[in-house]
Amino acid sequence: MLDYRVQARRIDDHGSEATTRDARITLDTSMAGRPDAFNPAELLLASLAACMLKGTERVIPMLGFSLRGIEISLHGVRQDKPPRIIRIDYEIIVDTDESDARLDLLHRNLRKYGTITNTLDAATALVGSIRRKDA
Template structure:
């Protein structure tokens, strides 16, 4: 097992009109950096990227918990809703729901949920400055909807 990095680098570039990209881990991600545009660009903006970072943190730590705790799951989906205020401009709440397809019992699911909250770097960073909370909804194995 390799040691994960402890420092990260992301490069951003923007041209007039708000056409922007981020480059991270050799991937180029389009970003909406426009201001007061008539039409949304369809690309994620900073708020969606921040909520996405929390979702990615939860998914990565679910996989970590699976390896370290022997927690069995088939799949998971994470929805994050971010709420902000205007004055001063900041996020005040991040609410998440994890739909987890597993045959693990409630005690093990609760243990994994505590691990997601306790050991997530992005989770803990955001929880230090705003209300972060959520729930895991267990979907029993064999009852999940078919993928479309």
């Protein structure tokens, strides 16, 4: 079993911060919002993207998959009552010469073995695709 620890604290009415190990991130907890920090919903989406990117680093050596780069775009939809994310759409864009079948294999691995991916998939509609980066 792995466990994770994060500490968070309010700085003022414009924001907060979270820390873990030697890392620190500014949080948008202001009622007015702030452009220089992620709000809680954006952090959730960033967590999903980070999970997929970390998963990529884990599986590409196992699959012998060659890539020059990878990008992930995400879109979350929030309902008001009760407030919750009801859907997350994502697109994974891979700069690679691998075949379409190998792209699909990478996508299946990212969906199947990601901690955050599996957690969110159980809680909301998680819909996405993978494609090759345009030349």
